[in-house]
Every structure is written in structure tokens, then in C-alpha cells.
Amino acid sequence: MNTTTTPKGLFHTPFRLAPEQNVFANRAVRFKELAEQERSDWKDYLLVLAAVCDAQHAVSQNFSLPLPENTVNGILPKAQAEHLPEVFAEIVYALLNKAQPHIQTAAVLQEISTLQNLKPSEIRRLAGEVFDGTCRPAAEIWIQAALQIVWTAWAAQVGEDDVAVTEERTHCPCCGTPAVGSVVLIQSDLSGLRYMYCPLCNSRWNALRAKCPTCGDGGNVRLQHIEGGDTPDLPDAYTAAHAESCKSCHTYRKLYRRDKQQYADPIADDLATLGLDIAVGEAGFERSGANPFLILTED
Ligand SMILES: [Zn+2]
Ligand SMILES: [Zn+2]
Known part of the structure; x- marks a missing residue:
């Protein structure tokens, strides 16, 4: 998207940096390291999140998410229900399927199967509940993870100099x-x-x-x-x-x-x-x- 390059001084400090490449894979590695060091039951949650981030990495390679038309001057559409891409529910299903074999926590597995049985319209409704702050916590991590995939893919296509x-x-x-x-x-x-x-x-x-x-x-x-x-x-x-x-x-x-x-x-x-x-x-x-x-x- 950013094709014009302005000459930069030797010590140019970019105002905005795009998402790090492999951000989700790196985060998964970090969650695993931190889980290993954790002595309390919180460890289980850190391991669930490691599996979620690994799944985010894999799924983000499999979906093409072109920059939405209503991106103006490098500003992405706000995280709101009307701005979700068509494929949003499919991203959620793909995340659930990818993470499922790596999850050991029974309650999380239970939630995965509940979400796998929802219709795409119901998944989109859950996203609406996340935006309103009314989503049940067990479902929310999956919706949040899918939202991150979408907005990160978009942000990666915004040029450094496009953002004011x-x-x-x-x-x-x-x-x-x-x-x-x-x-x-x-x-x-x-x-x-x-x-x-x-x-x-x-x-x-x-x-x-x-x-x-x-x-x-x-x-x-x-x-x-x-x-x-x-x-x-x-x-x-x-x-x-x-x-x-x-x-x-x-x-x-x-x-x-x-x-x-x-x-x-x-x-x-x-x-x-x-x-x-x-x-x-x-x-x-x-x-x-x-x-x-x-x-x-x-x-
Ligand atoms: Zn202050
Ligand atoms: Zn952002």
C-alpha cells in the first residue's frame, strides 16, 4: 500500500512500527516459557494461551484478509461488529480446530466444543457481545484471538508513513x-x-x-x-x-x-x-x- 518513500535522515525515528513478523508464534513461545516458570495453577491458563497463540500463527497464514476499503490515511476501521470481515466465523472455527489437540484443560475443551457447534451468525453475535463487554469469559478469549488475527493482518498492510x-x-x-x-x-x-x-x-x-x-x-x-x-x-x-x-x-x-x-x-x-x-x-x-x-x- 505504501509505495512512495520519503528520504529519511540517518537517525529517523519512525512514529509507528508495523506488527512484528511472527508476532503470534513469538508470543506462543513466550507464554510457554512463562508457564514453565509459574508455580501456581495460573500456569494452566498460560499454557492455554500458548496454544491459542500457536493457533493464531497457523490460522493467520491461511486466510487472505485484504485491507478494507474504508481504511483512510492508514486508519483501520474500528473494532465494531459492522466492520468484521465475511470470513470472521471461519477464522474462529479454524482457531478452535487448530488449538483443540493442544489443550488439556477440561473446561476449555468443553467451551471449544460449544463454540464449534455455533452457527456463523451466532459467532458474529458473540463478537458483538465482546465489543459490548457482555460476552462470557470462556468464549471471549477465542473471539479476541480471532479479532487480533484480522486487525493484525490489516495493520501489516499499512505502510509506516501512511499513519499520521x-x-x-x-x-x-x-x-x-x-x-x-x-x-x-x-x-x-x-x-x-x-x-x-x-x-x-x-x-x-x-x-x-x-x-x-x-x-x-x-x-x-x-x-x-x-x-x-x-x-x-x-x-x-x-x-x-x-x-x-x-x-x-x-x-x-x-x-x-x-x-x-x-x-x-x-x-x-x-x-x-x-x-x-x-x-x-x-x-x-x-x-x-x-x-x-x-x-x-x-x-
Ligand atoms: Zn498521568
Ligand atoms: Zn492497533
Whole structure:
């Protein structure tokens, strides 16, 4: 889509980076690593998500998802029921079939068979419930996984220079979803730069480290960290994960330093560092930016 290339300076910092190639496969590997380090029953859920991400990788190779016509200036259609592609239900079925042999949790297998028996129209209705926040949690992870496949495939077709630089840095400039967290990169020319991370389309966009991405305040941002030294049982995700809290707007988002853990992933590592959320929550800060796989159940 992006055919014109503007000459760039030697130290050009791209505002937006397209989704990483093989993002779902890499995330699956990371979920498996984190599951191995997890001592509690939460391990089972991390393993389910590893199977989901492996399935996302496989399924995303098998569907052609051309950029929708209503993509304007690199801005994708919002995640809403009317923007789902025709093949959405087929993507969900393919995900379920691919993941099924790798799932050991009985309740998850039960849900898979329930969803496999739904009609395409019912699958699309479930997606509507996800957008409204009324979907039952067991079904939601599959719908979320399918939405990520679609929006990530689209975002991969948007050229770097097609997306306009926005002043506001909490929402994805490509699809409008609030950032789940941010990553401080280590690639040579981008080393030390912070990129916010989209949990839906996997786009990344640059934001200054010194400023609160939520309210823009520069003076009240603190990084909180849980030291692994006292608790050697903690997953290695804690070495990279910091909660970036702001006393002006009383919110926080997580920031991952790849110089500390080069495979840190803002979706997977988030779910392996929930102790940090508890600590920051107790200190009075509210979380900004949802993780599509952090689905809270009643029990
Ligand atoms: Zn996005
Ligand atoms: Zn703030």
C-alpha cells in the first residue's frame, strides 16, 4: 500500500512500527516459557494461551484478509461488529480446530466444543457481545484471538508513513485501541526508545519515556518494580516489567525493558506479572489499557 518513500535522515525515528513478523508464534513461545516458570495453577491458563497463540500463527497464514476499503490515511476501521470481515466465523472455527489437540484443560475443551457447534451468525453475535463487554469469559478469549488475527493482518498492510503522527499517545494511531503497555526496544537504531503497544493490531508507536502517556504530565511519573532477588520463585518477566504510574491522573501502565528481558511481550509478560498490578493497585493507581486475554471471571 505504501509505495512512495520519503528520504529519511540517518537517525529517523519512525512514529509507528508495523506488527512484528511472527508476532503470534513469538508470543506462543513466550507464554510457554512463562508457564514453565509459574508455580501456581495460573500456569494452566498460560499454557492455554500458548496454544491459542500457536493457533493464531497457523490460522493467520491461511486466510487472505485484504485491507478494507474504508481504511483512510492508514486508519483501520474500528473494532465494531459492522466492520468484521465475511470470513470472521471461519477464522474462529479454524482457531478452535487448530488449538483443540493442544489443550488439556477440561473446561476449555468443553467451551471449544460449544463454540464449534455455533452457527456463523451466532459467532458474529458473540463478537458483538465482546465489543459490548457482555460476552462470557470462556468464549471471549477465542473471539479476541480471532479479532487480533484480522486487525493484525490489516495493520501489516499499512505502510509506516501512511499513519499520521498524533499528539495523543494512549490510543493506537492505526486502529484506535488503548495501548496495553509499552516496550523499550533494543534494536540497534531504535535502542532505548519507548513504543506503546496495541493489543489488537500489534502496531507500536513512539512515545517519550519521560511523560505520562495517559495525561501527558512529565513531573509525576514513577516507575515501580518488584525485585526478584527476595523472591527467586518469581517468573523472569518481573526483571523487565515496570509499572509506570502517574500521580497526576492516578493511572498506570506497564513498561517492559527489553534490555532486561529481550523476549518481553506486552501481552504475555503482562499476564505473568499480575503481582505488580496488585502492588500498584494497593498504592492507589488504576490500570489503563486492557489486556484482551486478562478476562476476569466471577469465581
Ligand atoms: Zn492497533
Ligand atoms: Zn498521568
